[in-house]
Amino acid sequence: MVVKKPRIVIIGAGMAGLTAANKLYKSGVKKGAFELCVVEGGNRIGGRINTSEFGGDRIEMGATWIHGIGGSPLHKIAQEINSLESEEPWECMDGFLDDPITIAENGYVLNPSLVDPISYLFKNLMDFAQGKKKSIGNGIEIDIFGNGSGNGNGYASVGSFLRKGLESYWELESRKESGEVNGFGDWNRKSLEEAIFAMHENTQRTYTAANDLHNLDYLAESEYVMFPGEEVTIAKGYLSIVESLASVLPSGLVQLNKKVCTIEWKPECVMGMMGSSRPVKIHFLDGTSMSADHVIITVSLGVLKAGVFNKENNSGKFKFNPPLPNYKSEAISKLGYGVVNKLFLKLSPDFNLDVDRFPFLQMVFHKSDHHVKNPKIPWWIRKTSSLSPIYKRSNVLLSWFAGEEALKLEELSDEVILDEVSTTISSFFSHKKGNGNVKFDKVLKSQWGSDPLFMGSYSYIAVGSSIADIDSLAEPLPNTMVFESTSGSPPFQILFAGEATHRTHYSTTHGAYFSGLREANRLLQHYHCINV
Ligand SMILES: Cc1cc2nc3c(=O)[nH]c(=O)nc-3n(C[C@H](O)[C@H](O)[C@H](O)COP(=O)(O)OP(=O)(O)OC[C@H]3O[C@@H](n4cnc5c(N)ncnc54)[C@H](O)[C@@H]3O)c2cc1C
Ligand SMILES: *[C@@H]1O[C@H](CO)[C@@H](O)[C@H](O)[C@H]1NC(C)=O
Numbered sequence: 001m002v003v004k005k006p007r008i009v010i011i012g013a014g015m016a017g018l019t020a021a022n023k024l025y026k027s028g029v030k031k032g033a034f035e036l037c038v039v040e041g042g043n044r045i046g047g048r049i050n051t052s053e054f055g056g057d058r059i060e061m062g063a064t065w066i067h068g069i070g071g072s073p074l075h076k077i078a079q080e081i082n083s084l085e086s087e088e089p090w091e092c093m094d095g096f097l098d099d100p101i102t103i104a105e106n107g108y109v110l111n112p113s114l115v116d117p118i119s120y121l122f123k124n125l126m127d128f129a130q131g132k133k134k135s136i137g138n139g140i141e142i143d144i145f146g147n148g149s150g151n152g153n154g155y156a157s158v159g160s161f162l163r164k165g166l167e168s169y170w171e172l173e174s175r176k177e178s179g180e181v182n183g184f185g186d187w188n189r190k191s192l193e194e195a196i197f198a199m200h201e202n203t204q205r206t207y208t209a210a211n212d213l214h215n216l217d218y219l220a221e222s223e224y225v226m227f228p229g230e231e232v233t234i235a236k237g238y239l240s241i242v243e244s245l246a247s248v249l250p251s252g253l254v255q256l257n258k259k260v261c262t263i264e265w266k267p268e269c270v271m272g273m274m275g276s277s278r279p280v281k282i283h284f285l286d287g288t289s290m291s292a293d294h295v296i297i298t299v300s301l302g303v304l305k306a307g308v309f310n311k312e313n314n315s316g317k318f319k320f321n322p323p324l325p326n327y328k329s330e331a332i333s334k335l336g337y338g339v340v341n342k343l344f345l346k347l348s349p350d351f352n353l354d355v356d357r358f359p360f361l362q363m364v365f366h367k368s369d370h371h372v373k374n375p376k377i378p379w380w381i382r383k384t385s386s387l388s389p390i391y392k393r394s395n396v397l398l399s400w401f402a403g404e405e406a407l408k409l410e411e412l413s414d415e416v417i418l419d420e421v422s423t424t425i426s427s428f429f430s431h432k433k434g435n436g437n438v439k440f441d442k443v444l445k446s447q448w449g450s451d452p453l454f455m456g457s458y459s460y461i462a463v464g465s466s467i468a469d470i471d472s473l474a475e476p477l478p479n480t481m482v483f484e485s486t487s488g489s490p491p492f493q494i495l496f497a498g499e500a501t502h503r504t505h506y507s508t509t510h511g512a513y514f515s516g517l518r519e520a521n522r523l524l525q526h527y528h529c530i531n532v
């Protein structure tokens with residue numbers, strides 16, 4: 001009888017999947033311990049990493065930054081493969097552009113003396129929420145849970161915390177006779193301060209992918225871990241890291257255009273009844289199937305949500321047979337997952353601001369419903385906090401969109417986007433003498449929300465969920481610790497990796513990396529391949 005080697009199938013060739021494949025290949029397959037295969041639904045590797053080109057510049061459609069180089073394994077890889085240097089310019093090569101100019105709707109340039117106090121207030125509030133500071137400062141104290149105990153009921157949001165902070169700031173400020181502002185049309189001091197605050201909230205929406213910060217859990221904010229050190233972009237492109245991980249794999253190991261629709265598994269079976277057949281069967285949309293002993297699932301939380309909860313039309317969706325246990329589907333349902341998109345615009349050659357380059361523009365809008373009064377600026381632009389060149393002298397500009405606005409952006413035609421953005425930006429520069437007209441001749445946007453392979457951009461802890469839900473999501477099925485004595489079913493048939501399964505680094509590329517490593521190590525340990 002031929003003894004079959006255990007077969008591991010990884011679903012998804014993004015950061016998590018390729019990290020797991022890299023590790024399993026080097027530490028297991030090469031030693032003859034098992035068979036390995038990666039199946040990817042798209043026609044390329046990288047997943048939410050998609051380095052592209054626009055207007056002659058290298059840009060990122062998805063992951064952009066290494067969030068903190070201190071301790072980041074991806075920064076280490078980027079250094080090793082020499083990806084942090086390039087002859088050609090790249091997106092955000094100068095880091096975050098400093099010295100923004102802040103302009104309010106209808107073209108009022110705001111003095112830093114008006115903007116900075118609100119920006120500091122916002123930063124102080126976020127630092128406090130993230131546990132970086134023991135007090136908020138400005139004399140502000142907030143009872144976030146609203147019942148005087150300061151004790152969490154677990155349902156406070158970042159959004160409500162921030163707004164309480166602003167209210168409290170105003171209460172303290174009003175005692176200080178802060179003069180009125182003049183010459184700002186239909187703005188007054190309070191509405192300007194509120195709108196500057198909202199601008200920072202909107203930046204926070206793009207960081208977290210939460211459409212509404214009132215749905216972003218407050219307690220989880222301080223449990224999230226950021227690496228220390230600078231944040232950098234990758235000169236040779238984020239994809240160079242993914243390609244480096246994939247480069248150890250023999251050709252054919254990664255199979256593209258293989259979209260999984262159903263995973264059959266065996267949660268219960270009588271010991272010894274399995275025979276020699278593998279417990280998991282993976283069905284593809286093209287009608288083929290593949291059996292496996294272990295499958296590592298790295299599809300996004302959005303793909304899992306759509307498969308588990310879209311009951312009306314489930315054809316082609318990611319399903320489990322039998323369905324996942326309740327605690328799993330509850331975690332999938334409760335955790336947050338949102339849409340963030342990037343919009344790139346190329347300035348037309350006759351762009352003629354009387355400055356020599358486009359500034360780092362921060363935009364202060366009236367509320368979303370204001371487009372009724374000022375229909376030239378549509379609602380979907382009204383939560384865009386900034387527009388800036390991707391490096392100092394680039395004629396390619398970038399804005400980030402989140403939530404509803406990001407989804408709307410996906411369905412708009414290039415013509416509409418060019419037209420409405422250009423009208424909006426020109427009105428912001430209407431204070432410029434001469435030609436304040438800003439024209440663009442090309443546009444490129446990401447569409448992560450409507451892409452069935454992603455269904456959004458990244459995960460967050462929604463109000464009503466917690467890190468415990470991430471732990472539930474990350475738990476393998478069947479888990480030996482739980483099942484050993486009660487079921488003869490083979491352990492670790494389904495393992496979960498991916499950004500959304502990392503309890504302190506979710507939403508990031510390095511979170512995805514660590515999760516892939518975690519599940520690879522779980523199997524290596526199971527087969528006693530660790531340190532062999
Ligand atoms: C606009 C944007 C900006 C971002 N910016 C940053 C940033 O600056 N820094 C940072 O650290 N992170 C950032 N991220 C997040 C980062 O990109 C992700 O956290 C990370 O890439 C996720 O990797 P993953 O392997 O978990 O998932 P994915 O990359 O989604 O990989 C999963 C793979 O599964 C495939 N798949 C899906 N369904 C199926 C199916 N049915 N069958 C087969 N295959 C399937 C997908 O095609 C995909 O390739 C950003 C993301 C976006 C969208
Ligand atoms: C990746 O970027 C290219 C643009 O260069 C785009 O055509 C493609 O649709 C992108 N893929 C995804 C999944 O966003």
Ligand SMILES: *[C@@H]1O[C@H](CO)[C@@H](O)[C@H](O)[C@H]1NC(C)=O
Nearest residue numbers: 145147148149150151152153
């Ligand atoms: C406030 O809420 C906490 C947590 O739910 C609770 O323990 C505490 O008793 C409440 N305090 C008051 C004064 O109601």
Ligand SMILES: *[C@@H]1O[C@H](CO)[C@@H](O)[C@H](O)[C@H]1NC(C)=O
Nearest residue numbers: 311312313314315316317452
């Ligand atoms: C279900 O969705 C698939 C693809 O997403 C589509 O082809 C099909 O027509 C839909 N069926 C119904 C009944 O809506």
